[in-house]
Every structure is written in structure tokens, then in C-alpha cells.
Amino acid sequence: MKKMRPFSTLAAVVTSFSSTAVLAVDYERDIQPILKDHCFKCHSGPKAKRKVRYDNVRYFKEVIGTHEDAVVVPGDPERSKMYKLSSLPPTSTDAMPPPRRGEPLNSAEKALIRKWIEEGASFESKPEDAPSTTPTSEPDSNKVHTWSNTDGKTLEAAFVAATATMVTLRKEDGSEFNYPVAKLSAESRKLAADLAK
Numbered sequence: 001m002k003k004m005r006p007f008s009t010l011a012a013v014v015t016s017f018s019s020t021a022v023l024a025v026d027y028e029r030d031i032q033p034i035l036k037d038h039c040f041k042c043h044s045g046p047k048a049k050r051k052v053r054y055d056n057v058r059y060f061k062e063v064i065g066t067h068e069d070a071v072v073v074p075g076d077p078e079r080s081k082m083y084k085l086s087s088l089p090p091t092s093t094d095a096m097p098p099p100r101r102g103e104p105l106n107s108a109e110k111a112l113i114r115k116w117i118e119e120g121a122s123f124e125s126k127p128e129d130a131p132s133t134t135p136t137s138e139p140d141s142n143k144v145h146t147w148s149n150t151d152g153k154t155l156e157a158a159f160v161a162a163t164a165t166m167v168t169l170r171k172e173d174g175s176e177f178n179y180p181v182a183k184l185s186a187e188s189r190k191l192a193a194d195l196a197k
Contacts, residue, residue: 024178025116027123034109038086038097057123064121075165075182077117086110118180120165144172145195148185162196 025031035043035054042048044055052071053059063071070081077083085096090104097104105113116122147169148154157169166178181189 024119025112027116030112031116034105034112038102038105038109041101042097061123072117072121074121075118075180077114080117083110083113083117086113118183119178120163120180142170145191147179147188147191149179149183149188150185152185159192159195162192167192 039054043052045053048055048059052063063069064074066073072082073079082096085094086105087110088095090099095104142158144156144158146154146156155169157171160168160170160176162168162181165181167181167184168176168178170176181192184192
């Protein structure tokens with residue numbers, strides 16, 4: 001049987017593989033303040049620009065999805081206008097917010113927006129220290145699997161849980177982290193789907 005590489009030799013890979021963040025991004029705590037500071041000036045109220053409202057979750061949800069008018073594509077920041085336009089240099093005519101309407105997002109704010117979209121653009125509250133409620137009593141709950149992402153990097157970790165957009169893995173030290181399903185290799189996506197059954 002092939003010997004698994006110890007986690008200590010994968011420290012650099014673990015960092016890049018998990019995007020250095022264990023906690024999920026919380027919309028109310030992390031995203032809403034960014035939108036309030038940078039976007040509400042144009043995208044709030046009944047006269048919101050291009051009918052895109054960020055000040056009201058009900059209306060915001062209408063521009064989230066994979067449809068033609070979507071501003072946010074859950075799990076895919078590169079296809080999400082909200083992330084793409086806010087990441088443009090301020091000199092670009094398409095940059096959001098326009099220079100005359102507000103300050104551009106800083107790198108930390110852009111990273112939060114990106115991570116929120118990668119995690120599925122959820123509006124549900126995620127308490128920081130909420131214990132995992134996913135049952136882990138199955139025989140395979142501590143079995144270590146080799147996972148790979150679309151960049152070809154690998155990581156050995158136990159499977160904890162999976163949703164349509166996120167997989168939760170457990171490292172050897174017991175810590176858990178979430179990773180976007182969209183960034184897993186096809187083989188690892190299938191593994192996550194099989195283990196989630």
C-alpha cells in the first residue's frame with residue numbers, strides 16, 4: 001500500500017489549497033459593511049442603478065444565479081460581475097464603484113467578496129465558533145483521502161461533509177476547513193459526491 005505523505009510536508013500546499021481561511025465568510029458581518037461603504041450610493045432604493053439593489057437581501061437575491069442578468073454567480077467569482085468590476089483598476093471606465101462615486105475596494109475587501117462568492121454567496125448567518133453538527137460517526141469519517149484541485153495541488157485529509165458548493169475537510173491536527181467544490185479536480189468532486197451519500 002502506498003504510504004501517505006505526512007501533513008507536515010504539505011504545509012505550503014495546505015495554505016494555498018485552503019486559501020488560508022478556515023472560517024466561512026458571513027454576509028452580515030463581512031460583506032454587508034463593504035457594500036454599504038462602496039455600493040449603496042448607487043445600488044440602493046427603488047431607483048438603484050441598473051435595478052441592482054444591494055441594500056435589500058430580497059432584491060439582491062434576484063441578481064444572484066446563473067441567469068443572464070446575474071451579478072453574482074455562486075461558486076464562480078470570475079464569472080461574477082460584482083467581483084470582476086470591483087477588481088478593475090480605478091482608471092478603467094468599467095470599474096466599480098466609479099472613481100467619482102466612491103473609493104475603490106482595498107485588497108482585503110476584494111478577497112472577502114471573492115471568498116463569499118466561492119463559498120456559494122450565502123446570506124445565512126455563520127457564527128464563528130459554531131461546532132460542526134455534521135455526524136461523523138460513520139466508519140470512514142476519519143479515513144484520510146488524497147484530494148486534488150484544478151491547479152494540480154494535492155492534500156491528504158479526511159472528509160467531513162459536502163454541499164453543492166462546498167466540501168469540508170479535516171486535517172491531521174483535527175482542524176477543519178471549507179473548500180469550494182468548483183475548485184476541486186473532477187476526480188475529487190466525484191469523491192466528495194460519493195462520500196456525501
